[in-house]
Amino acid sequence: MEYVSPEGLRLDGRRPTEMRQLRAEIGAVSKADGSAVFEMGNTKVIAAVYGPREVQNRSQQINDQALVRCEYSMANFSTGDRVRKPKGDRRSIEISLVIRQTMEACIMTHLMPRSQIDIFVQVLQADGVSSYSCVSLSCSLPLIDHPHFMNYPKNNQSCGGMEGADYVNRTRSACINAATLALADAGIPMHDLATSCSAGYLNSTPLLDLNYIEDSAGGADVTVGILPTLDKVTLLQMDAKLPTNIFEDVMQLATEGCKAIANYIREVLVENTKQLEYRRGS
Amino acid sequence: MNQALLKLISSSLLCFSKLLSPLRSSLLSCRVDVAPLPSPVAAIGKTSHAEVKEGMVGLSEGEKEFIKGGIAQDLRTDGRKRYTYRPIYIETGVIPQANGSARVRLGATDVIASVKAELGKPSALQPDKGKVAIFVDCSPTAEPTFEVNFGSSPFQVYDFVDSGPLQVKAYLLCTQGRGGEELSAELSGTLQRCLLGSKSGAGAGIDLSSLVIVEGKVCWDLYIDGLVLSSDGNLLDALGAAIKAALSNTGIPSVHVAAEASNDEQPEVDISDEEFLQFDTSGVPVIVTLTKVGKYYIVDATSEEESQMSSAVSISINRQGHICGMTKRGGFGIDPSVILDMISVANFVSRQLIDKLDSEISAAEADEDES
Numbered sequence: 201m202e203y204v205s206p207e208g209l210r211l212d213g214r215r216p217t218e219m220r221q222l223r224a225e226i227g228a229v230s231k232a233d234g235s236a237v238f239e240m241g242n243t244k245v246i247a248a249v250y251g252p253r254e255v256q257n258r259s260q261q262i263n264d265q266a267l268v269r270c271e272y273s274m275a276n277f278s279t280g281d282r283v284r285k286p287k288g289d290r291r292s293i294e295i296s297l298v299i300r301q302t303m304e305a306c307i308m309t310h311l312m313p314r315s316q317i318d319i320f321v322q323v324l325q326a327d328g329v330s331s332y333s334c335v336s337l338s339c340s341l342p343l344i345d346h347p348h349f350m351n352y353p354k355n356n357q358s359c360g361g362m363e364g365a366d367y368v369n370r371t372r373s374a375c376i377n378a379a380t381l382a383l384a385d386a387g388i389p390m391h392d393l394a395t396s397c398s399a400g401y402l403n404s405t406p407l408l409d410l411n412y413i414e415d416s417a418g419g420a421d422v423t424v425g426i427l428p429t430l431d432k433v434t435l436l437q438m439d440a441k442l443p444t445n446i447f448e449d450v451m452q453l454a455t456e457g458c459k460a461i462a463n464y465i466r467e468v469l470v471e472n473t474k475q476l477e478y479r480r481g482s
Numbered sequence: 483m484n485q486a487l488l489k490l491i492s493s494s495l496l497c498f499s500k501l502l503s504p505l506r507s508s509l510l511s512c513r514v515d516v517a518p519l520p521s522p523v524a525a526i527g528k529t530s531h532a533e534v535k536e537g538m539v540g541l542s543e544g545e546k547e548f549i550k551g552g553i554a555q556d557l558r559t560d561g562r563k564r565y566t567y568r569p570i571y572i573e574t575g576v577i578p579q580a581n582g583s584a585r586v587r588l589g590a591t592d593v594i595a596s597v598k599a600e601l602g603k604p605s606a607l608q609p610d611k612g613k614v615a616i617f618v619d620c621s622p623t624a625e626p627t628f629e630v631n632f633g634s635s636p637f638q639v640y641d642f643v644d645s646g647p648l649q650v651k652a653y654l655l656c657t658q659g660r661g662g663e664e665l666s667a668e669l670s671g672t673l674q675r676c677l678l679g680s681k682s683g684a685g686a687g688i689d690l691s692s693l694v695i696v697e698g699k700v701c702w703d704l705y706i707d708g709l710v711l712s713s714d715g716n717l718l719d720a721l722g723a724a725i726k727a728a729l730s731n732t733g734i735p736s737v738h739v740a741a742e743a744s745n746d747e748q749p750e751v752d753i754s755d756e757e758f759l760q761f762d763t764s765g766v767p768v769i770v771t772l773t774k775v776g777k778y779y780i781v782d783a784t785s786e787e788e789s790q791m792s793s794a795v796s797i798s799i800n801r802q803g804h805i806c807g808m809t810k811r812g813g814f815g816i817d818p819s820v821i822l823d824m825i826s827v828a829n830f831v832s833r834q835l836i837d838k839l840d841s842e843i844s845a846a847e848a849d850e851d852e853s
Contacts, residue, residue: 231714275709
């Protein structure tokens with residue numbers, strides 16, 4: 201299958217180094233200390249942060265730093281085919297751990313000893329069967345409202361079987377970006393804004409921010425999380441295999457993606473702060 | 483003797499609870515030995531080491547009095563009267579992957595409902611009706627205690643409810659540590675009862691026979707999923723409103739039965755991706771929850787007010803003023819005459835609520851069409 205056309209356009213009309221549409225909003229959950237919605241194309245994630253606050257379970261208290269906890273959950277309706285999964289399955293636990301470790305690396309935990317910070321990430325929508333609505337999205341047409349009935353999975357199955365768990369992997373970048381924004385909204389001291397983005401390699405072209413079809417094509421998928429101003433990598437995951445020199449290019453591309461996301465997040469934060477200032481009337 | 487001991491422990495609990503949490507946990511195990519209630523005892527007994535947590539909403543005695551006093555004088559802490567709802571905001575079409583969806587915000591309470599339709603087979607008992615199921619999930623974003631791995635033990639005592647003159651403390655047990663599953667189950671069950679009527683499908687808010695494609699062979703199965711994103715009391719009314727909005731936002735693809743199959747074969751169906759059928763949602767009831775605090779009852783309680791409730795009655799009422807379902811929560815008894823009184827209040831309130839919802843839903847749909 202051809203993932204990059206001779207004109208250099210991808211299936212959803214993007215260029216190889218183009219990201220899906222980003223959208224972020226601060227303060228989606230009014231009861232939380234900090235919260236944010238982050239959208240990357242068809243993936244939509246809400247993150248809420250509670251804390252720093254008293255440690256709930258004394259035995260977990262750490263005397264010289266804050267305890268960071270994270271939980272990831274997926275809404276029943278977030279995927280194309282409706283599956284009711286038990287909470288706390290292995291995939292969710294794994295991705296919770298990934299998010300927690302990434303965020304822990306950028307939070308100044310030593311400033312808040314004997315306290316606890318909770319990060320909750322809820323996936324509202326995962327890019328999936330409705331991949332064709334992705335096409336319409338990048339052409340800025342309204343989303344197809346009923347992709348579920350259009351028998352798309354059939355042609356997708358030929359390019360890699362679709363397991364429910366794969367949805368989980370595809371949402372991790374959006375989760376980390378949402379968590380960063382929510383932590384910033386909560387006013388938790390951080391070294392930097394940790395951001396994450398993925399890149400892949402198909403048709404001998406490095407591709408930024410894979411969508412559903414490209415991700416299920418079976419090529420390599422590199423997810424990178426960085427601290428952009430400190431220029432440090434905090435998360436690196438890759439599946440399938442790549443020659444070392446190509447891996448460098450792909451990772452470079454993903455890193456560039458992270459930086460672009462970091463710029464976007466910073467813009468959103470500045471805009472939000474301006475709004476707050478305006479509302480306070482100073 | 484038991485009663486006297488209980489009284490003593492309860493009053494000392496009251497005094498020391500804020501100051502000495504270790505003492506409180508030791509008193510708690512004391513209470514286990516004398517408590518006459520069988521089920522909580524078993525639960526506490528199993529996990530006597532369970533950490534005793536502060537109430538969900540940490541309120542001081544003064545604040546509690548303030549809330550109760552305000553309700554008694556028909557001026558609540560946020561300036562509302564007893565029978566006034568918070569402003570309702572509705573957004574439809576929020577989940578593109580679903581057939582219909584809506585997000586409802588009621589103060590700080592924020593819920594999403596989605597409707598998904600799948601082809602299925604009608605049950606043998608009702609070959610002329612489709613199936614509808616409601617599931618509700620509580621996201622940990624709403625309340626950290628909905629987290630799956632909250633705390634170390636599956637059972638935790640999380641709140642003390644003061645029953646007033648009796649001076650007996652009741653323990654509310656919550657199976658925390660499983661992601662607010664008990665609350666989810668309670669909400670799902672209540673919504674099923676209130677919106678879908680009896681098992682036979684009679685009295686359902688939507689016409690189940692309109693979901694049938696080929697009698698006895700093919701029908702639509704509707705899966706209604708609710709998700710609580712943020713919780714500030716009155717989840718049930720908000721979820722009910724969200725489901726009503728999501729249903730009126732739902733388009734079910736029209737289906738053409740390709741060929742008449744013989745009796746035992748599944749007929750082939752052709753699903754149209756252009757034509758959609760809308761539901762008639764005028765019959766879907768609204769849910770009005772009346773929360774009893776002290777001598778009075780209020781609608782649309784916030785979580786602070788809910789923490790002071792003795793019991794709550796949820797009544798689902800349709801446009802004709804018929805009661806479609808009812809549930810009582812909270813452990814304290816209500817006088818039957820009060821219930822009848824509550825029903826007439828709910829009837830009055832529901833009319834305003836239905837009008838408000840209908841105008842909000844049509845405004846939301848108009849917004850969605852524009853964008």
